[in-house]
Amino acid sequence: MTEVYTSSVIAAPAERVWAAVRDFNGLPDWHPAIAESRIEAGAPADQVGCIRAFRLKDGGFIREKLLALSDYDLSVIYSILESPMGVENYVATLKLTPITDGGGTFAEWSATFDCAPEREADLALHIGQGVFQGGFDALKARFGGS
């Protein structure tokens, strides 16, 4: 089991950042790697169990299932059903916490997964720095980072 953890601080109130990231079908609106996304079977994007199918700008196709969504904890948990990355049992959590001192947002994005041992380091870097930090960088550019 490999664990990846990335966190950052975004200079905007947590409810504003949450409004952007809670939309399970909204990745193309804020994540720079995502070209297009749709929710399968016409389900609402906040229906737990719904599946998003999206295409990366590099052409890759990924399907992910919404496992949990909490407007109370400002967290979303999802798993990968299908992807070109070669990962198994991939479950990720994106969670926001208000920083009362200064009014910003502490953002955490983590994942656990299984993969071939020789690919572990590369995958951890790609997911942690490319996918997660890349997303945070985009949020920081949009809302202001610190």
Place this chain on the structure above:
Amino acid sequence: MVTVRRSTDIDAPIDAVWRVLRDFNGHNRWHPAVAKSALDAGKKTDQVGAVRNFTLHNGARIRERLLSLSDRQHALRYSIVESDVPLLNYVAEVALRPVTDGDRTFWSWQSRFQTPEGREAELAKLVAEDVYEAGFSAVKAQVERRAARPATVSLDRATGSELAGQAVIVERHGGADQLRTVAVTAPPPAPGQVRLRQTAIGVNFIDVYCRTGTFDLLKPPGVLGMEAAGEVVDVGAGVRHLQPGQRVAYACPPVGAYCSVRTIDAALLVPLPDSIDDVTAAAGLLKGMTAAFLLHQVHPVKAGETLLIYAPAGGVGRLLCQWANHLGARVIGATSSEEKARAARAAGAHDVILPGPDSLETQLRALTDGRGADVIYDAVGRDSFPHSLAALANCGHLVSYGQASGDIGAWDIGALAANSATLSRPNFGHYCDSPEKVAALTKRLFDALERRVLSVEVGLRLPLSQAAEAHRALEGRRTMGSTVLIPET
């Protein structure tokens, strides 16, 4: 049940923060409220079940038990066993999380407790501000300075082109939470300019007015601040009276002093004599120049006049007391606590008025055989203005030079006829808007400092990145003397 949650973001690696926080018997070494801490006999500081005994600076005693401690989670929980402060069934959790983006630390501190009926809000505020937020500031002051040190190297390397540093900006007009620390660069000096590496920055109430938008001197986002001291790094073409390495200070618009490096017009700078160090200059230049024009220009004070000075223990107030006493005036201070009254008397106030059953004007008239004050220096504003008018002697002069408590509002000038009063509302900017005016004011001030007529007291010194805390202290009337920010690079 009351829940209190506070959190902050610290510019230091999680291990550095956790080293401080995991010591269950260490608050006396960093928390400003805790005077003493001792464990019950025979227990270790990381032994779950250990009980610590705090004595606070106000004398209160609290016993707390360590419920859990996890080096893996960077978290600990504790409960209050016995306390002079009525926090019942109090359980708190301290938890750290790494901020991988920048190798920093997110720290949350939260608790649930009950209180006696009707005291929920008061005790929640005490826990949130005096315990948790005060703790955040104290730990930041300890660990952030160390974390910031390596930046010095890159700053030195940058000389010759852009000079890198940090600044505190106000994002939008509003509260202290609108202040942010950001990376900045100072461009090479254009003709007539010099570039400074700043060593100390003065905090003034005018900064609060700029932050809130009361004064229209700063369009956010922008760097706050009117006053700093430092060293000249390099000079632009045509600058002859200053050279690299020279110590200088300034106290004037344009705003932009809350930074470690700054490129600025040479004409605004005052060379510092050897007898005046950088912190004194940053703490005293603006306030001293203010005292100079208030006492010598707005109302030239004469021996024998009776002066009422509000906030006599504050930055400007203390200088007004010292200087007016030296000029032979009778000085009466008006302040809010015994501690501040002592500071005012030490600064030269002959009498001090404290809040009591009698109004300020009644107390003042009792001290002056019914006459009132010839001159009143009032920067409190809304709360004090009517009392000031009522406390003036006939033909007295009310100098309203600030409004710390809020807008004074609209007044009928007919009210001045009650004692043939003169009212002045001076603006610092108009008394220092030319190099000649600045030179005259600073000469007077430096003279008074060198002859020890005046002394500048620095009451609060914080890292630049904690400018918001400095503003809160100033607005919360928690400061005595001047407040200074020190750039961390």
